Amino acid sequence: MADPTMTLKVARYRPEHRPKPYFDEYEVPYREDMVVLDALNYIKDELDGSLAYRWSCRMGVCGSCGMMVNYKPRLTCSTFLREFYPKHVVVEPLENFPIIRDLVIDMSDFMEKLRTVKPWIIRTDEHSVDEGEYLQPPEQVDRYKQFSMCINCMLCYAACPVYAKDQEFIGPAALALAYRYNLDTRDQGQDERQQIVAVDWGIWDCTFVGECSVVCPKDVDPAAAIQRSKVAATTKSMMSMLLPFGVEREED
Amino acid sequence: MRAAIAAAEVSDTLSIALISKVYPMRSHTVSAEGGAGAAFGDDDSPDLHAFDTIRGSDYLADQDAVEAFVTEAPREITQLEHWGCPWSREPDGHMAVRAFGGMSVNRTVFAADKTGFHLLHTLFQTSLKYDSIVRHDEFFVTSLLNEDGRCAGVAAVDLRDSEVRCFVAKAVILCTGGLGRIFSFTTNASINTGDGMALAYRAGVPLKDMEFVQYHPTGLPGTGILMTEASRGEGGYLINKEGQRFLEEYIPSKMELGPRDILSRAIMQEIEKGRAFEGPYGEYVHLDVRHLGEKLIDEKLPFVRELVRKFVGIDPLHEPIPVRPVVHYMMGGIDTDMMGRTPLPGLYSAGETACVSMNGANRLGSNSLSECLVFGARVGSQAARDALDATAPAQEPLAQLAEAEQDRLVDGYLEKEGGRERIAPIRRELQTAMERGAGVFRTEESLKEAVEEVRGLKDRYRDLAISDRDRAFNTELVAALELGNMLDVAETVVASGLERRESRGSHTRRDARDRDDERYLKHTLASSTPDGPKIEYRDVTITRWPPAERKY
Numbered sequence: 115m116a117d118p119t120m121t122l123k124v125a126r127y128r129p130e131h132r133p134k135p136y137f138d139e140y141e142v143p144y145r146e147d148m149v150v151l152d153a154l155n156y157i158k159d160e161l162d163g164s165l166a167y168r169w170s171c172r173m174g175v176c177g178s179c180g181m182m183v184n185y186k187p188r189l190t191c192s193t194f195l196r197e198f199y200p201k202h203v204v205v206e207p208l209e210n211f212p213i214i215r216d217l218v219i220d221m222s223d224f225m226e227k228l229r230t231v232k233p234w235i236i237r238t239d240e241h242s243v244d245e246g247e248y249l250q251p252p253e254q255v256d257r258y259k260q261f262s263m264c265i266n267c268m269l270c271y272a273a274c275p276v277y278a279k280d281q282e283f284i285g286p287a288a289l290a291l292a293y294r295y296n297l298d299t300r301d302q303g304q305d306e307r308q309q310i311v312a313v314d315w316g317i318w319d320c321t322f323v324g325e326c327s328v329v330c331p332k333d334v335d336p337a338a339a340i341q342r343s344k345v346a347a348t349t350k351s352m353m354s355m356l357l358p359f360g361v362e363r364e365e366d
Numbered sequence: 367m368r369a370a371i372a373a374a375e376v377s378d379t380l381s382i383a384l385i386s387k388v389y390p391m392r393s394h395t396v397s398a399e400g401g402a403g404a405a406f407g408d409d410d411s412p413d414l415h416a417f418d419t420i421r422g423s424d425y426l427a428d429q430d431a432v433e434a435f436v437t438e439a440p441r442e443i444t445q446l447e448h449w450g451c452p453w454s455r456e457p458d459g460h461m462a463v464r465a466f467g468g469m470s471v472n473r474t475v476f477a478a479d480k481t482g483f484h485l486l487h488t489l490f491q492t493s494l495k496y497d498s499i500v501r502h503d504e505f506f507v508t509s510l511l512n513e514d515g516r517c518a519g520v521a522a523v524d525l526r527d528s529e530v531r532c533f534v535a536k537a538v539i540l541c542t543g544g545l546g547r548i549f550s551f552t553t554n555a556s557i558n559t560g561d562g563m564a565l566a567y568r569a570g571v572p573l574k575d576m577e578f579v580q581y582h583p584t585g586l587p588g589t590g591i592l593m594t595e596a597s598r599g600e601g602g603y604l605i606n607k608e609g610q611r612f613l614e615e616y617i618p619s620k621m622e623l624g625p626r627d628i629l630s631r632a633i634m635q636e637i638e639k640g641r642a643f644e645g646p647y648g649e650y651v652h653l654d655v656r657h658l659g660e661k662l663i664d665e666k667l668p669f670v671r672e673l674v675r676k677f678v679g680i681d682p683l684h685e686p687i688p689v690r691p692v693v694h695y696m697m698g699g700i701d702t703d704m705m706g707r708t709p710l711p712g713l714y715s716a717g718e719t720a721c722v723s724m725n726g727a728n729r730l731g732s733n734s735l736s737e738c739l740v741f742g743a744r745v746g747s748q749a750a751r752d753a754l755d756a757t758a759p760a761q762e763p764l765a766q767l768a769e770a771e772q773d774r775l776v777d778g779y780l781e782k783e784g785g786r787e788r789i790a791p792i793r794r795e796l797q798t799a800m801e802r803g804a805g806v807f808r809t810e811e812s813l814k815e816a817v818e819e820v821r822g823l824k825d826r827y828r829d830l831a832i833s834d835r836d837r838a839f840n841t842e843l844v845a846a847l848e849l850g851n852m853l854d855v856a857e858t859v860v861a862s863g864l865e866r867r868e869s870r871g872s873h874t875r876r877d878a879r880d881r882d883d884e885r886y887l888k889h890t891l892a893s894s895t896p897d898g899p900k901i902e903y904r905d906v907t908i909t910r911w912p913p914a915e916r917k918y
Binding site: 131164167169173175192232245249250263264301 | 374386389392396397441445449452453456480483492503526555588589668672676677789790833834837838840841842843
């Protein structure tokens with residue numbers, strides 16, 4: 115019996131040759147332990163050197179190789195061909211992003227959004243490093259730990275129906291990261307960050323479809339982060355409604 | 367990134383370009399798992415950390431560099447803590463430490479078993495707050511631009527359009543990681559192709575101690591995915607086919623917590639004795655963590671569990687993990703001093719790319735993340751201070767050099783006529799030759815053969831052609847440039863190994879089994895000449911720890 119093979123339908127975009135994206139089909143050898151990225155590497159090395167895609171760690175942590183695999187955002191290094199064999203696999207660039215070339219998308223909008231939420235520790239009273247570490251018992255680490263696991267793979271942006279319609283939306287990963295810093299006991303920048311995210315193109319834009327959390331390969335659960343940010347923002351504004359506005363003056 | 371932040375903190379009048387062939391949070395530091403070593407504990411001291419490091423290095427580390435390292439490592443780790451790194455904690459809120467190979471006390475600070483990931487993202491996110499750091503993501507540096515005997519910038523191709531841009535600078539710092547991809551079986555990411563080392567080498571800077579390649583004892587067969595040393599630090603066992611904890615025969619005093627070179631040799635010897643399991647990707651032994659229990663594994667080794675379930679299809683809670691030694695880390699690198707300065711004025715380096723040398727012939731696990739922090743901070747502030755004093759390079763001649771680079775890429779790759787060789791076969795043959803000739807065990811013969819093979823592959827590389835001639839995001843062009851770098855650094859590895867006729871640390875010669883301090887208590891320096899690498903030697907700096915037999 116001939117060695118088993120599998121067909122990959124791969125989206126191509128080569129603006130110097132054709133104005134619009136199209137598909138190429140490739141036949142690759144199939145083994146049960148092969149991932150989609152192995153198949154792409156086989157294509158590049160043996161069949162077609164011009165296929166362009168990003169990859170690096172091949173162990174699901176660098177976040178480079180996110181693509182649409184059979185119409186779902188996936189890390190190709192962690193998606194096995196056996197999930198689809200003997201049917202074919204369709205590989206496309208991540209949805210909701212402009213395509214630079216083949217499977218390579220333009221991620222500059224995402225990078226800018228990450229920066230805008232100020233994902234760093236903000237202190238009003240910075241201690242000197244010589245005074246030692248800020249104490250943080252394990253239960254305090256556990257509060258934000260889950261939201262610190264984001265690898266910036268952007269699968270959640272590809273899955274998000276709000277980002278699909280409105281590119282102004284800050285989006286799941288960046289909002290989850292803001293929430294991660296807000297929960298960190300070492301951070302004192304909650305108010306500053308809340309002003310950035312509690313806006314129409316921030317947490318209020320999210321309609322809680324929850325697809326972001328479904329596709330997240332690291333169980334970050336951005337949907338929960340956004341919902342809880344909404345609650346925090348609401349509590350804050352409710353509180354300010356209850357607070358008095360100055361002393362009532364007596365008429366004299 | 368640590369260097370960029372350090373430079374930004376010296377003066378906000380500096381403009382700092384952070385140039386990287388991948389987005390910075392993709393860098394391979396992201397895959398580091400176990401932790402970062404620093405003498406924090408009450409039972410610990412910098413001197414003890416220094417001694418462990420020096421003994422681990424088989425006495426080839428420069429002891430002044432090690433002393434600086436152990437002194438500054440705790441402060442750097444605390445600095446990371448202040449920047450938000452989610453270090454694992456003790457119940458009282460202090461940073462926790464765990465055991466690691468070759469360290470005589472628990473001194474490895476960690477963030478579960480995703481330490482590198484958290485460290486890298488903390489640095490990346492923190493770097494975003496400095497306006498003076500301007501990132502140039504997905505730019506591939508093709509050459510250093512030199513002017514009047516100093517390094518005055520780089521030429522880098524923008525992957526978006528394959529245009530070469532000229533970066534004029536008063537100081538250039540190379541932090542490009544390692545070169546594991548010159549071997550076929552490695553924990554390293556696809557991006558670890560020795561780029562910075564090759565750039566410096568071609569600019570006339572020597573590469574130091576390149577024969578010292580670290581094999582990590584525990585990688586997954588086939589993929590080479592790393593199973594962190596922390597799995598042994600937390601109490602995991604190495605077991606052979608006979609069901610024995612075989613390290614009893616090799617290093618009974620340390621067992622699974624022995625240094626990596628000794629453990630890797632032990633596993634290879636088990637394989638040679640026929641006491642290993644056989645699988646589709648070669649022989650292997652077992653890493654058994656079952657007895658640690660679900661709670662500990664999920665708290666401290668969650669990534670190991672995630673990786674093994676996903677990529678091996680078993681749960682390490684119920685089944686032992688197949689592992690074998692795998693190329694992991696380069697002790698050698700660009701020749702620098704303790705401030706990261708290379709012999710070429712204006713050029714600096716830190717991290718795995720550089721060889722200070724604090725790792726000597728064998729690095730101890732968890733010293734590399736701390737090294738990145740300590741020497742990254744040192745080199746960043748040194749380069750920044752030097753830049754403040756330096757005169758600005760003349761733009762015009764450098765722009766011409768960059769234009770010449772553009773022509774080289776166009777004529778040599780993008781519009782090259784002819785060329786019969788392809789990238790993949792040359793890369794594959796290089797990786798096989800390195801594995802065969804410069805693996806865990808080496809001989810005069812195996813190294814000579816590898817030298818010849820690499821030379822032959824370099825000749826074939828001249829006849830290389832790429833099929834992709836597009837200007838937009840041409841990854842085949844990048845792969846071709848990377849292959850050129852890999853061939854250059856591989857040649858220094860085998861040439862340096864051939865000339866070192868002794869066994870020390872990771873460099874094990876079957877035909878010269880002993881350490882020979884009389885002839886080789888020296889750093890190897892490989893310099894580029896038209897006839898290949900020229901090998902010279904430099905004395906090791908000894909301060910307080912006279913070379914002695916390396917006993918455990």
